[in-house]
Amino acid sequence: KLLAGDHSLVLLYHRGTKGATLDELTKWVRPSMRTNIRRTLENLTDTKDFVHFDGLRYFITRFGEQEVEKRKLITV
Numbered sequence: 524k525l526l527a528g529d530h531s532l533v534l535l536y537h538r539g540t541k542g543a544t545l546d547e548l549t550k551w552v553r554p555s556m557r558t559n560i561r562r563t564l565e566n567l568t569d570t571k572d573f574v575h576f577d578g579l580r581y582f583i584t585r586f587g588e589q590e591v592e593k594r595k596l597i598t599v
Contacts, residue, residue: 525596527552527556527559527560527563528563528566528567528571529594529596530552530553530556531548531552531556531560531563531564531567531574532567532573532574532583532587532590532591532596533591533596533597534548534551534552535548535574535581535582535583535587536583536587536588536591536596536597537597538582538583539583540582541580542577542580542581542582542583543580543581544579544580544581545560545561545564545581548560548564548581564576564581567587568581571587571590572584572586572587573586573587573590574587
């Protein structure tokens, strides 16, 4: 039920310091989200600062982790 950006944040939250490549994230998101996954990740990286891209992998930032926890996007 999560939107693409929230879904991506949750995936990266679970990956922690391992991060994830674009290919991995593309495989993990729902098929309907795959078309715009790059745009979604760019928004999370460039606009919201929830994600960091090192040129190879995407990593959730501390700010992104706090957003996931604050909005209770996951249940522990």
